[in-house]
Amino acid sequence: MTKSGVKNFSFKTFGRFQITAPDGSDITPPSQKAQGLLAILLTSPDFCRPRSKLQDLLWSDREQDQGAASLRQEISGLNKRFRVFSQLLGTDRSIVWLEKLLFEADCDENGPTELASTRNREFLEGNNVKDPEFANWLRDRRTEFENKQPTPAKIRHGVDEVGPRTLVLSYSETASPLSKHLASAVSSGVRDWLPLDVRNVMPALLPADALLLEVDETRIGQDAYVQVVLKDVEKGNTLWRSALEFEVGKGGDVRNNLTKLINESIDRTLTTLSFDSSGLTPRNANAAIQAIERMFTSHGDSFDTLSRVFEEEYKSTGHGVFLAWQAFLSTYVVGGRKAHDRVAMSEEVRSLVHQALMSEPHNALVLALCSHVNAFTLGDYHSAFELADRSVKLQSNNPLGWMFRGVALINLGRLDEGRKSISQARNTTGEAPYRYLIDCYSCIAEMLSGDFQNAKAYGATSLSYMPDFAPTLRYLLATHLALGDTVAAEKTARRLKELEPDFELSLLAEPEYPNPLMKQYNVIDLKKLPKLL
Numbered sequence: 001m002t003k004s005g006v007k008n009f010s011f012k013t014f015g016r017f018q019i020t021a022p023d024g025s026d027i028t029p030p031s032q033k034a035q036g037l038l039a040i041l042l043t044s045p046d047f048c049r050p051r052s053k054l055q056d057l058l059w060s061d062r063e064q065d066q067g068a069a070s071l072r073q074e075i076s077g078l079n080k081r082f083r084v085f086s087q088l089l090g091t092d093r094s095i096v097w098l099e100k101l102l103f104e105a106d107c108d109e110n111g112p113t114e115l116a117s118t119r120n121r122e123f124l125e126g127n128n129v130k131d132p133e134f135a136n137w138l139r140d141r142r143t144e145f146e147n148k149q150p151t152p153a154k155i156r157h158g159v160d161e162v163g164p165r166t167l168v169l170s171y172s173e174t175a176s177p178l179s180k181h182l183a184s185a186v187s188s189g190v191r192d193w194l195p196l197d198v199r200n201v202m203p204a205l206l207p208a209d210a211l212l213l214e215v216d217e218t219r220i221g222q223d224a225y226v227q228v229v230l231k232d233v234e235k236g237n238t239l240w241r242s243a244l245e246f247e248v249g250k251g252g253d254v255r256n257n258l259t260k261l262i263n264e265s266i267d268r269t270l271t272t273l274s275f276d277s278s279g280l281t282p283r284n285a286n287a288a289i290q291a292i293e294r295m296f297t298s299h300g301d302s303f304d305t306l307s308r309v310f311e312e313e314y315k316s317t318g319h320g321v322f323l324a325w326q327a328f329l330s331t332y333v334v335g336g337r338k339a340h341d342r343v344a345m346s347e348e349v350r351s352l353v354h355q356a357l358m359s360e361p362h363n364a365l366v367l368a369l370c371s372h373v374n375a376f377t378l379g380d381y382h383s384a385f386e387l388a389d390r391s392v393k394l395q396s397n398n399p400l401g402w403m404f405r406g407v408a409l410i411n412l413g414r415l416d417e418g419r420k421s422i423s424q425a426r427n428t429t430g431e432a433p434y435r436y437l438i439d440c441y442s443c444i445a446e447m448l449s450g451d452f453q454n455a456k457a458y459g460a461t462s463l464s465y466m467p468d469f470a471p472t473l474r475y476l477l478a479t480h481l482a483l484g485d486t487v488a489a490e491k492t493a494r495r496l497k498e499l500e501p502d503f504e505l506s507l508l509a510e511p512e513y514p515n516p517l518m519k520q521y522n523v524i525d526l527k528k529l530p531k532l533l
Helices: 032-042 051-058 064-081 113-120 132-147 177-193 252-274 285-298 303-317 321-335 342-359 364-377 381-394 399-411 415-428 435-448 452-465 470-482 486-499 505-509 516-521 526-532
Strands: 009-012 018-020 048-050 089-091 095-098 103-105 166-170 197-200 211-220 223-232 237-247
Touching: 032 048, 032 051, 032 064, 032 095, 032 132, 048 051, 051 064, 051 095, 051 132, 051 452, 064 089, 064 452, 132 237, 177 211, 177 223, 177 252, 177 364, 211 252, 223 252, 237 252, 252 285, 252 415, 285 303, 285 321, 303 321, 321 342, 321 364, 342 364, 364 381, 364 399, 381 399, 399 415, 399 435, 399 516, 415 435, 435 452, 435 470, 435 516, 452 470, 470 486, 470 505, 470 516, 505 526
Parallel strands: 009 103, 166 197, 166 211
Antiparallel strands: 009 018, 048 095, 089 095, 211 223, 223 237
């Protein structure tokens, strides 16, 4: 019951999915996809998810417009079948949510004890929605509930004289080349981010503090099933698992999906390490990962604090990747119009880039980050392209490398090649904290190409992840004006004004305003923009 004594809606997600209305009636939707949609919301922070994420999980095989239409239809079907859902389910143009004061659920750790007693059953038992992304999501949730993992403890910083945690690869002597490739690609990607000790050892020789990365492939005829699992050896827990089913010989789609599996596995391993409170990660490495996430989610705010974290991590490990991240901060400073002394900052950044490249010349992540610093902060587009091109040649499963290669190409006037490179990044990235940046550059590339509808869609996706990201808003504003949608343009301009109190449309044509590609390609006449609103 609520505090006022009114009965709640009741969700049972363990065993057969069931919803009971306040009057005691069963209002369980028959559609397994609708049940999956509600289960995703029930297990999300604040019981809320962006529409784009729901589309990715439940309609990953459809184009963006088709996925959006399918989601609208599913929500409409819920409301039509049971009118009470209009009280429980909230929506707007960007997000979908459950009204948290109106329900109780057995998957909520703070929920009623009598509901929690159902947890001995399988989560979403019998649900077999035919979507690979949903299948991965469901497998991960079941693993979490099986392990009964507690909320991550607070991070312990500054552990003295603690060596790197060991990431151990595990595959049999007869493992397929694909399994070995996936294990190697994931471990190599993680090692580019952090100074981890990566080994391949026999199971009997596993270090007690190891994270065990297992990769298995099963084939039945032309059908293949690949699974990547990360385990904590000491605790015996499965931390996460990802899987992919595909038909052998399908070509491009399979390659993209395998690359996406690699990148999702890298992202999840890094997230696991950022929540490691054991002191077994490299000294302060969890703080470094959290600083990277904070940089992406705060757009480089707290610049001095974040810069100090990266500087200290470089001093303690000697790994140039932390200098590259320190230099990369400058792109947010420039993009956010916060550079007070551009000349002095450029000199400092140029020195950081040089040191990072000297320290780790064969680290694909270092090359990618330094590429974008060269392009966005220093304006050296030829060097930017060379670095990003080397980055993707070193590691082809490298979304940051592909994205910044595309940015450099567009700055060099090679728009079609740049669009393809950014598309490669978008199609193969996981749920990394920089996902919104890839969608932002997708919006920019499409807008410059004159494909304003696609630009609008990618801009909306970027903002669903990061609603106050000014670069996306700038190009989305120009896109709305190019489409003649003055209502959307006025709304976007107001949002920019909230972020930049001095913003006026005339600024878009000013040389110092950070929208150089808009001015270079001149898709719309920037000097006439003030007359359009």
